[in-house]
Amino acid sequence: MKITIIGAGNMGGAIARGLAKGSIFAENEITCTAAGNATLQKLGAEHPQMNLTTDNVQAVAGADIILFAVKPWLMKEVIDQVKPYLAPDRSQLYISVAAGIPCQQLEEWIESYNVIRVIPNTAIEIGRSMTFISASDLSMPQMKLAEQIFSELGNTMVVPESQLAACTALASCGIAFAMRYIQASAQGGVEIGIKASDAQRIVEHTMIGAAELLLAKGTHPATEIDKVTTPGGITIRGLNEMEHAGFTSAVIRGLKECVR
Ligand SMILES: NC(=O)c1ccc[n+]([C@@H]2O[C@H](COP(=O)([O-])OP(=O)(O)OC[C@H]3O[C@@H](n4cnc5c(N)ncnc54)[C@H](OP(=O)(O)O)[C@@H]3O)[C@@H](O)[C@H]2O)c1
Known part of the structure; x- marks a missing residue:
């Protein structure tokens, strides 16, 4: 062929x-x-x-x-x-x-x-x-x-072709959004004391691990989040602080803008 x-x-x-x-x-x-x-x-x-x-x-x-x-x-x-x-x-x-x-x-x-x-x-x-x-x-x-x-x-x-624009937003634009998360996280990592190259590697592998965990287990992200958010612990404090700053809302608004 x-x-x-x-x-x-x-x-x-x-x-x-x-x-x-x-x-x-x-x-x-x-x-x-x-x-x-x-x-x-x-x-x-x-x-x-x-x-x-x-x-x-x-x-x-x-x-x-x-x-x-x-x-x-x-x-x-x-x-x-x-x-x-x-x-x-x-x-x-x-x-x-x-x-x-x-x-x-x-x-x-x-x-x-x-x-x-x-x-x-x-x-x-x-x-x-x-x-x-x-x-x-x-x-x-x-x-x-x-x-x-x-x-x-x-x-x-x-x-179906009617969904291509939305799928493009999630995957083709989405790869840039994922990159921005990696960049932002690594930048934060430097502020809390990790050198830039190490911070980037840590975040890259964390992202791979998160995606592969969901793919392998077929679970919902909320289920996996639950496992790392000890009541009163540091993860839930960090997560809630991100939400106060509009994390989920910013992602959804960005995606909607891609298909507008
Ligand atoms: N990049 C993405 O993320 C992405 C994602 C999905 C879809 N696409 C689509 O992929 C297509 C290509 O995008 P790209 O980013 O790969 O662009 P690109 O890097 O500029 O590639 C376009 C290629 O077309 C060649 N070309 C130009 N005129 C030609 C002609 N008359 N005959 C034969 N070849 C010709 C160019 O030749 P030279 O190298 O000699 O200039 C170049 O190799 C676009 O339609 C885009 O919508 C891209």
């Missing part, structure tokens, strides 16, 4: 690198394009068997899957460019990672219903993305293939 990634920048390049390490595509079954040679040379140095070209038209020939990863405002231009060279029966699978372009619009541009939208987050770079997969028809047979592909790059969830 052959995949062509149009636009091997941050997102497209991370997908290509992840897939090259995975089990679905051999390195030489992956073709990547970019506007200029610099991006492709970097990719080629890491993956010499990958097919790399600045020629989108040449790149789509013979592909089973075409994944568009250019900036949203370039999507129509790139689709128009390759359209005459797509399989005439549109039997290929077309995947878009472009934020904000609805399935219906992509289907019109490509003139195919074999269109899937995918929203990964930047942790895709290390194969730990939370990726959302959507389509006009969630029961289309190609959804399984998309899930299989993106499962090699982290965790996946199939969601």
